Amino acid sequence: MKLKPVSIGDIKLKIPIIQGGMGIGVSLSSLAGAVAKEGAMGVISAAQTGFYTKEWTTDPLNANLNALGWHIKKAKEISNNGIIGVNIMRASRDYDKYVKCCIDNGADAIISGAGLPIELPKLTEGYNIKIAPIVSSLKATKVLFTLWQRRYKKVSDFVVIEGPKAGGHLGFTADEAINLTSENYDIAAKKRIDYVHSYGDSIGKKIPVFFAGGVFDRKDIDHYMAMGADGVQMATRFVATVECDAPMSFKQAYLNSSKEDIVIVKSPVGMPGRAIRNPYVKIREIENEKINHCFRCLEKCDPSTTPYCITMALIRAVRSNDEADNSLIFCGENAYRLNKLSTVKEIIDELNQ
Ligand SMILES: Cc1cc2nc3c(=O)[nH]c(=O)nc-3n(C[C@H](O)[C@H](O)[C@H](O)COP(=O)(O)O)c2cc1C
Incomplete structure (x- = not known):
């Protein structure tokens, strides 16, 4: 059976899959463009995007910003104007400059994990760019939603809930990452999904939730959709592809x-x-x-x-x-x-x- 499309405000994803951002240099324009071309969301990782340029050793910030802008435009071109997001780790220095670069170069969404992107609504105010946090706990979700509402009257456009099977940096202790079974984490994930949906309902806005971490095949997608997720974020599965930017x-x-x-x-x-x-x-x-x-x-x-x-x-x-x-x-x-x-x-x- 075909997957059900999902809407993020005025954006429609024909395929309810977000390709997870992978730094450094694993998801740039080639992978993100190819994924977006198929109707899912392609995501460029903003981590050290200019690492392959000459200027990077002397002026990394500008090399990274120039390369990021180039990759956003290139991914849009490859995908015939498909949906392109950028993953910016909150822990990065000059976070605000990377956000501005995404806005200036026409990215459709910014997804931020590795810390709570508390000031993201302020940095994107007045622009039509969707924003989403990557959260691993109910507490983090509640804190962020409350702060965004109180400070900026802003509600998340969508949310990525990441479990302990994910790649890259994890929002769990090493012990949890090794020992939390899917069954245990599913109970916690369901609470998070329900919280986001009921928060959206209370203010009359649909906030789609994407589950990430260990989603590999259609059985996994069906499992998280049955739990109430609107879609999934998948990264590892897209690495062994011709289009993945890694060597x-x-x-x-x-x-x-x-x-x-x-x-x-x-x-x-x-x-x-x-x-x-x-x-x-x-x-x-x-x-x-x-x-x-x-x-x-x-x-x-x-x-x-x-x-x-x-x-x-x-x-x-x-x-x-x-x-x-x-x-x-x-x-x-x-x-x-x-x-x-x-x-x-x-x-x-x-x-x-
Ligand atoms: C090689 C690699 C690099 C990653 N880099 C980042 C990153 O820079 N920022 C981030 O938020 N998540 C990063 N992630 C996490 C993914 O975006 C994704 O949420 C997670 O890996 C999903 O689980 P999966 O790989 O089992 O599908 C990375 C994952 C991988 C495999």
């Missing part, structure tokens, strides 16, 4: 991985992350990395105490095929289930039947 070595690491290779790692962002346990991760379990240069990417990161430079560890994973073993390869819990390279269209067609 083949990154995709191959997913294809080669087994369940035991997928582990929880510490991150300078201050939240645990999920990644493939390669030689780099094994070394970092024993000793900290010596930091020679700080890119000032995170608001709270101290180069003298940080276990490693997350920017360089993630960049090495995507800038060439040769550095995979010396890099941090983020992935979701289900990465080991991928066993072949597909196109985005093949995946969407499979999910939509």
Whole structure:
């Protein structure tokens, strides 16, 4: 059976799937454009978008903003004006400048996790750009909704609720990320979905909820829709695609991985992350990395105490095929289930039947 379209205000998603933003350099215009072309929402990660340019080493902020603007326009072009979102981590330095860049270059939505994007309504006021937080707990959802309403009279346009099976940084403790079973988390997720919907009902606005974290096939989508979600956000599933912006070595690491290779790692962002346990991760379990240069990417990161430079560890994973073993390869819990390279269209067609 075909998936049911979902509306986010005046935006209509023919396919109720958001492709999760993946930094650094994993979801740029190629992946986001291909996903949006199929009628879902393609999402560009705003994390260090200019890493492959010459100016990035001397002026990272401007290199990143220029590249982000370019990728938004390119994704719009690839998708024939499909729906393009940008994922901006709240923990990023110069958050407000990235938001402005999205507005200036015609992005349709901003999705923000890794911290509560409290000031996002103020930064987007007066513009037709949809905004959504990524939340992992009911408490965070309530706090954000209350603050947005009280300070800005603003209601979230949609919400992404992320569970412990997700990739990248997680809004859970390492223990929860490892030990929370789907069954346990589903009860909590259902409360979150119901809270958002009843909040919307109380003010006469439909706030669609997308569930993220470990959604891999149509059975998973049907499961979360039956729980009341309006759609899902999926990231890991889109990595082993021809269009994914990461190099083949990154995709191959997913294809080669087994369940035991997928582990929880510490991150300078201050939240645990999920990644493939390669030689780099094994070394970092024993000793900290010596930091020679700080890119000032995170608001709270101290180069003298940080276990490693997350920017360089993630960049090495995507800038060439040769550095995979010396890099941090983020992935979701289900990465080991991928066993072949597909196109985005093949995946969407499979999910939509
Ligand atoms: C390689 C990778 C990088 C990610 N980077 C980010 C990011 O920069 N910001 C963010 O909010 N989420 C990030 N995520 C989380 C995804 O957007 C998504 O919500 C999550 O992975 C969904 O779970 P799934 O991968 O099991 O589908 C990342 C995930 C992966 C796999």
